[in-house]
Amino acid sequence: MIAAEQGGPIGAGCTVAQWLRYWLATDQGIRPRTRQGYADHVRLHLVPALGRIVLSELSARDVRRMFTALAGRRNRYGRPLAAASLERIRATLRAALNEAVREGLIDSNPARTLRLPAAPRPRAQIWTDRWVAAWKAAGERPRVAVWTMPQLVAFLDGVREDPLFPLWWLAALRGLRRGELAGLRWVDLSLETSELAVVQQLVHVGGKLVPFPPKSAAGRRTVALDPQTVRLLRRHERDRRAEKARRGEAWHDTAQTRRGGSSVAPDYLTYRFHGLVLRSGLPPVRLHDLRHGAVTIALAAHVDLPVVQDQVGHAGIVLTADTYTSVLPELHHRAARATARLVLSAARETARRVRRGRCGWMTQV
Numbered sequence: 270m271i272a273a274e275q276g277g278p279i280g281a282g283c284t285v286a287q288w289l290r291y292w293l294a295t296d297q298g299i300r301p302r303t304r305q306g307y308a309d310h311v312r313l314h315l316v317p318a319l320g321r322i323v324l325s326e327l328s329a330r331d332v333r334r335m336f337t338a339l340a341g342r343r344n345r346y347g348r349p350l351a352a353a354s355l356e357r358i359r360a361t362l363r364a365a366l367n368e369a370v371r372e373g374l375i376d377s378n379p380a381r382t383l384r385l386p387a388a389p390r391p392r393a394q395i396w397t398d399r400w401v402a403a404w405k406a407a408g409e410r411p412r413v414a415v416w417t418m419p420q421l422v423a424f425l426d427g428v429r430e431d432p433l434f435p436l437w438w439l440a441a442l443r444g445l446r447r448g449e450l451a452g453l454r455w456v457d458l459s460l461e462t463s464e465l466a467v468v469q470q471l472v473h474v475g476g477k478l479v480p481f482p483p484k485s486a487a488g489r490r491t492v493a494l495d496p497q498t499v500r501l502l503r504r505h506e507r508d509r510r511a512e513k514a515r516r517g518e519a520w521h522d523t524a525q526t527r528r529g530g531s532s533v534a535p536d537y538l539t540y541r542f543h544g545l546v547l548r549s550g551l552p553p554v555r556l557h558d559l560r561h562g563a564v565t566i567a568l569a570a571h572v573d574l575p576v577v578q579d580q581v582g583h584a585g586i587v588l589t590a591d592t593y594t595s596v597l598p599e600l601h602h603r604a605a606r607a608t609a610r611l612v613l614s615a616a617r618e619t620a621r622r623v624r625r626g627r628c629g630w631m632t633q634v
Contacts, residue, residue: 280374285327286320288374292365300481301474310361314339324369329379332362336383352388359385393561396420396552404552414554415562418569427549433533433541435505439465440556443492444563444581447535447556448472452480455506460499465492467582471535478532487584 279291289311299307318335319327339358342350359380366378394400394411403409416424421441428434436450445453448470457466467490469480483489494502513519542556554562560581567577578585 283324283374284320285322285324286316288324288369289315289320289365292368300484301479302472306357307361307364310358311365314358315362315365325375327366327375327379329382332380332383336385352386355385356388359383393558393565395565396554401552410553413561414552414558415565416551416554416558418566420551421562421566424546424549424551428545431545433538435501436533436538437542437545437559438498438501440559440563442498442563442566443494444560444567445492446470446560447538449483451478451533451535451538458502458506460494460503463494463496463499465494466490467492471532473534473536478534483582485582485584487579488582490579490582492580 279287283291293304293308293311314335318338319331322331336355336359339350339355344350363378363380366375366380369375370378391413393413393415395415396404396417400409400411400414425434425438425441428437431437436453439445439453440447440450443465445467449467451471452469453465453467454469457468458464459466467483467488469482471478472481473479539556546553564577564581567580568574572580
């Protein structure tokens with residue numbers, strides 16, 4: 270026996286439900302947000318489908334039957350569960366059963382051999398004129414959308430008086446995640462060297478906002494700042510200090526706080542951003558889509574992909590290339606013209622060395 274639980278001892282004869290609850294309660298290596306996702310999967314999907322089965326009798330067929338049923342289920346919006354959602358549920362089950370293998374409760378993991386449809390990484394769609402027209406006519410919108418440069422400029426111009434404007438600016442230009450924006454402290458800004466250090470993010474845990482380090486080593490990074498951003502942050506810090514002094518409030522190290530000194534929650538950033546977008550009349554994007562847009566802008570400015578990878582804090586360049594590199598339309602046209610110029614230049618050079626009749630098409634282009 271490993272331990273005892275309200276539902277009975279945790280041993281070879283325990284049920285899948287007993288083991289899953291024990292695993293959630295004892296594994297201290299799980300990050301809070303990850304643990305919350307695991308708990309949701311256990312409560313909503315794994316226990317209802319597999320909970321009554323004795324852990325040692327759980328088979329690959331049981332697991333496959335559960336995922337077949339899940340694939341036919343509809344979410345609250347009436348759509349089937351996405352392949353990415355099924356993959357995350359499978360990851361939860363595999364992690365729990367791998368721990369059961371390590372504890373000697375089962376010989377092998379019955380979820381290990383399960384094959385699910387590949388979950389494609391989302392690719393951002395630029396809000397071109399045609400997409401905007403489709404959205405206005407029928408409400409159609411891409412799953413992940415990015416504003417064009419004029420659209421982004423229009424949004425930033427419209428919200429320049431918003432108290433959270435510096436955060437919208439950093440999200441749009443430097444691609445910080447919402448938890449990183451909420452957790453940003455004045456001490457993390459080195460305006461003398463024009464740099465910003467991402468060393469923590471705010472996360473909701475048990476109804477409280479708790480600072481945690483970034484998920485990966487790559488997430489802990491230094492982000493370069495341009496002179497305009499430095500001026501913006503200096504002015505913002507000066508204004509915030511003056512406001513605090515006027516109200517007689519203590520100075521908080523968090524770079525952005527709400528009235529009264531409380532930190533800005535990541536969920537509040539999402540909520541406020543959504544309202545600002547609605548009022549702007551621009552085609553809709555999510556707060557996280559500004560991160561996609563920041564990569565797009567960097568590529569438009571001819572920034573090398575490895576530099577962009579470091580900027581947004583990805584551990585591997587494949588994720589940056591596959592997920593975040595939606596490219597502005599003008600870059601496609603620029604690439605097409607550059608390719609054509611290269612071919613035509615070579616063709617004209619060849620035409621000088623051979624008879625005109627054999628390479629007439631080259632000289633006529």
